[in-house]
Amino acid sequence: MSKVRIKTLKIDDRDVGAREDQTILEVARDNGIHIPTLCQLDGLTNLGGCRLCLVEIKGSNKLLPSCVTAVEEGMEVSTNTERLQKHRRSIVELFFTERNHVCAVCVSNNNCELQNLAKQVGMTHVHFPYMYPALSVDATHDRFALDHNRCVLCTRCVRVCDEIEGAHTLDVRGRGIEAYIITDLEQVWGESETCTSCGKCVNVCPTGALFEKNKSVAEMKKQTKFLPYLTMMRGARR
Amino acid sequence: MTHEEFIQLGEEQRKKNEQYKHSIDVCVAAACVSMQSDKIKKSIEDEVKKKELGTSCRIRGVGCMGLCAEGPLINIDNGKSLYCNVKEEDAQEIVSAIDKEPVERLKLSADVPFFNRQLKIALEDSCNVDTESLDDYLAQDGYEALFDVLTKMSPGEALQEVVKSGLRGRGGGGYPTGLKWSTVQIAVTDKKYVICNADEGDPGAFMDRAMLESNPHKILEGMAIAGYVVGADQGYIYIRAEYPLAIKRLRNAIKQAERKNLLGNNILGTPFNFGIEIRLGAGAFVCGEETALIASIEGQRGSPRPRPPYPAESGLWEESTLINNVETFANIVPIMKKGGEWFASIGTEKSKGTKVFALAGSIKNTGLIEVPMGISLRDVVFDIGGGILEGRKFKAVQTGGPSGGCIPESHLDMPIDYESLITIGSMMGSGGMIVIDDSSCMVDVAKFFMDFCQSESCGKCVPCRVGTAQMHTILEKITNGSAGMHDFQLLEELCDIVKNTSLCGLGQSAANPILSTIKFFREEYLSHIHDKHCPAGVCKIKKEEEVIS
CATH class of the missing domain: 3.10.20.740 (Ubiquitin-like (UB roll))
Incomplete structure (x- = not known):
């Protein structure tokens, strides 16, 4: 040792x-x-x-x-510290201004990490202007959908797809404010040849950007804590 | 190639050069080529052939002479006469005059501040070496420094020369080069790499480009010396694909050096191996940041990662990696030839040596200059640069590209060194210097740089990705007259957030153009906001619109 x-x-x-x-x-x-x-x-x-x-x-x-x-x-x-609290609140606000985070119509309402963060850092309102970008929703996959309006570009889905599932279906394209998640070489998700439909990306997504179809708000609870267990069990089997 | 052969090659070339009575050096760096200097060179060659002067006239395509504003430039007989603004049809006249009085109409005096106030170290032989000939470089003691280091010095001794020189990174940050080299030297990894950062992307900057186009062998030699010192056997030059001429000449230079065993295995008969490969950048500014650059070479998306670990500890493919800028490597050969102490005798206490600047904007002598550290900005702009374009008034000089700031008239007497520039909210940067006159609006200038930052942000961290876009929107509002004081306060707040919380240097310094213009030109911002008036008359403001803020 x-x-x-x-x-x-x-x-x-x-x-x-x-x-x-x-x-x-x-x-x-x-x-x-x-x-x-x-x-x-x-x-x-x-x-x-x-x-x-x-x-x-x-x-x-x-x-x-x-x-x-x-x-x-x-x-x-x-x-x-006070300085950190101030910056954290501003950063969460920037997240909210970046895309169209409308909790009331979101499938992850009340099960959303961004929402929880806003509560945690004491965000009462957003004092930066909203940017209202025009973004699309990719619902071509049989079971899952990707709503760019709710994405925070944390790239958890990209990392889980690459590091755990090994498929590397998801990635980021574009730079800066224009960056967004793509599947394969920007085909629609439903036509992706590499996606194994494992659903890990959906479970690790902190917001409602990745969600399972045909599930109501009450059902759409994500399991984010399975990864350390999964890697541990894989190691044990080897 | 053994040392004897190596010396003989240089001798042969020197002898060959002596046979010529005259030399005609045509600048073939990008600026002059854009004015068709390559065609001029061809016409001169034809003319020389026609007049049967081939045995007495040597015609070379050489690198940047500096005064790009007056290009294409031709140097006759090593400075005997310097011709400017040459056109293709002047070839006959130039060749006819070679044995007689020079052509007055084209002549440019070399005894002007632009030339005699400069001190050239990195650019020393750039206008005196054939850009595509290794033999010509060898005739001027090329690769002599590498040979001496390999045969007469231990890596530790060579490192001491760099440490003694006090050289600091010329890419912008100004990190002590000797210290960086020593950290890579002591690192314990299976393999080590040397990377030359030629991803020059600051608007208005063209120093690295000119250096690579003018004398690529000098950079290769500097890299090989670095490889020997730190114990690396592989080097990469990361250069942006937008520099086709520099890439072509680099490729040619690498091939020549490999053929003569100046790169490759057992260089000059010593046990030292060093190879250099070129990697092309696809135009992302952020790839000039060292960790993003490494990711890009590895074939990953070019986004930076948090440091530490620094590349010296874990860089390319997680091995210890030395990354230096082109200009830093260009200073290595002179340091090895003349010694670290000589280099340290130039410049100021903390900033040694010289710095290459690219003069651009509203200035008479646009071009490339190299000046000792500590010279005042006023000397650079008004003496060497020849002052502002006619009929205009000086307003500010922008240094450091999108990471730097605007310096107003009141600070022009400040000496140019790393620390002074940072204290007034700008930075040395890689050496772009854009002169701004009274016809420019400073808010518009800030908006230009913020537009650049927001489109070049990689999008990995939130403050830079969203913050720069927010700042750009607010600047847009100020310049179209729809902003209130509330927006101005938001802008200042955003500057603070982006500066303090961004992941890499791009975000951390993205606010500098705004902060420095707010500091020195606050009244211009306020005039846009309160009076709905752009003092320079650049921004189109609709007056009648009532603004609610």
């Missing part, structure tokens, strides 16, 4: 211990300290893209994403 060193650090003024290969986010969670996240999902590689898990580290003016920042000895981390 290879040796792993133990580091001690402070998170929100609490002394905590951690293995050297852990990230700040993992250690915080182990110790019951909550840091909001969106693109991060246990079982997938970390992206550092949603910028909600940013934390402050004493001695540095830079905000660092806790999901990809490794712990260091003597680090003093703050996870919930």
